[in-house]
Amino acid sequence: MSSTPKGGGGGGGGGGGGVAAAMSGRFFTVGLVTSWYSSNIGVLLLNKYLLSNYGFKYPIFLTMCHMSACSLLSYVAIAWLKLVPLQTLRSRSQFFKISLLSLVFCASVVSGNVSLRYLPVSFNQAVGATTPFFTAVFAYIITVRTEAPLVYAALLPVVTGVVIASGGEPSFHLFGFIMCVGATAARALKSVLQGILLSSEGEKLNSMNLLLYMAPVAVVLLLPATIIMEENVVGKTIALAREDMKILWYLLFNSALAYFVNLTNFLVTKHTSALTLQVLGNAKGAVAVVVSILIFRNPVSVTGMLGYTLTVIGVVLYSEAKKRSSK
Template sequence: MNKKVVTAFYLTLNIAFSIIIVLLNKWLYIHTRFPNITLSMIHFFMTFIGLIICEKLDVFCVKSIDIKEMVFIAMTFCGFVVLTNLSLAHNTVGTYQVAKMLTTPCVIVMQMIFYRKRFGILVKLTLIPITLGVIVNFYYDIQFNVIGTIYATLGVFVTSLYQVMINRKQKEFQMDPMQLLFYQAPLSAVMLLIVVPILEPVGQTFTHKWSLLDMIMVILSGVVAFFVNLTSYWIIGKTSPLTYNMVGHSKFCLLLLGGSLLFHEILAINQVIGITLTLVGIILYAHVKMKDNQTIIPEFEDGETKPLYKV
């Protein structure tokens, strides 16, 4: 099959899966109120099962590593997935998506503080419209709420911490994203299995009469989450960072449209201005980084630089 056709096929699948997982999770939170941490735990277990199947099919090979090296990474992995899902549950899809864009400036600040990494003046300037855009969107969000803002802020911080760590560990261990995820997913699932009885009403979860549709949607969300990772991994390896970045921008815009159509989320004109500012900043940031011939942290969600797991 023609290489361009194959690439286009995987790009289309990645865009579709990335949009579906966010909208699917939002649907679950609105219509079933399925426990957030339990849902994340299910996603981790299903991702691990999918990775085992991929390993058996020689999609990637497992690389041996001391499990102790992965414990703290797995903890931050749990943190960013759970917190970003809580942000999605308590914010509109638009605000959730825009808030995640703060990950880019947050990662840069962390690298400057903890690793003394230097960035050019143009990179720093691109962070201004990103940050201003997010602030404007939050300020004028008609569904603004304090708890949603707290979850979004914590989610950005933990996600940024995870990205900085995983980027360094990937180089240190000489492992690709799927090899790392093979260890992270089961470790994180076990960690959440331990905390679920403490933080969520397990009794109500088991006794609640979930409909067949509810259960299908939960399982489907786990399957889709895995395929987001699989297609992202393929794209990162087979296309240029610029191509993948542009795909991220398209997912950003389509998710805003999907949230508006499916969940009747109305955007105020000032929110549109904020979103536009953020998107312009992200595009300028990608352009400057490409021009400098630097490697952008792999994106495994939509829009900005991303972790190794799609939520």
């Protein structure tokens, strides 16, 4: 008789353990998403502060600092901490493809950092939300792959919203806008090229291993560009540090945060579904806009906010249309 209550108690304990594990898993996922949001928005705002408000006018050198940190911390995470298994390169051809991706990636990050010198973060994010449009364009040009008519229709509000936001942006700067569009297009081109170049089973790399190989190549590519286009930047940075030591801490923290963006993005991708990631990514841009306006207090117009809202709605519709067309 006494064995029945014990069995029941064990079942209850197992059920309680299952609930506890589910709650623990949920908290872990929320913590990951919060870290992803914080690092993404944090590096964006700190880039803006350094390049625009603080007056550190060296976007290429800043990008090289980011890539140097990504090189070092990727090696530590994979080779020492073994967060993910090390994937080795199989051929020179694979290395060439990764180098090409790294070049496009550099163009994207440098252009994005340059644009932050001239544009508020809120408008920068509005333009960045048009990535699906450029992805669809490059996918068609390079692979001649067409989407369902509903998918293309969903891209109309994406582009229309940015046109409206541009017209209503009080801090509009043409060169900054061109750089921002270039950064968005390069980001889309990288995703399309990555899908093509590393599509075979033998060449596929997870995002952490891809960063491990891309980041050092990026540093090599950015070094001559920094020397030629941002003359004596190291000397100028040292001179700045003599006046204000905080600049070194800003650069170190910002560079480490740039790596943390990639790490948390990988972990969120691993622990959530692709659809959840899309939804979270759409919301992240909106959160970044609100936070940047609260911190930098850049002027915004009703027209600009309406345009950005239309773009976000378009991106959500695009994601939904893509999901339906792939079924």
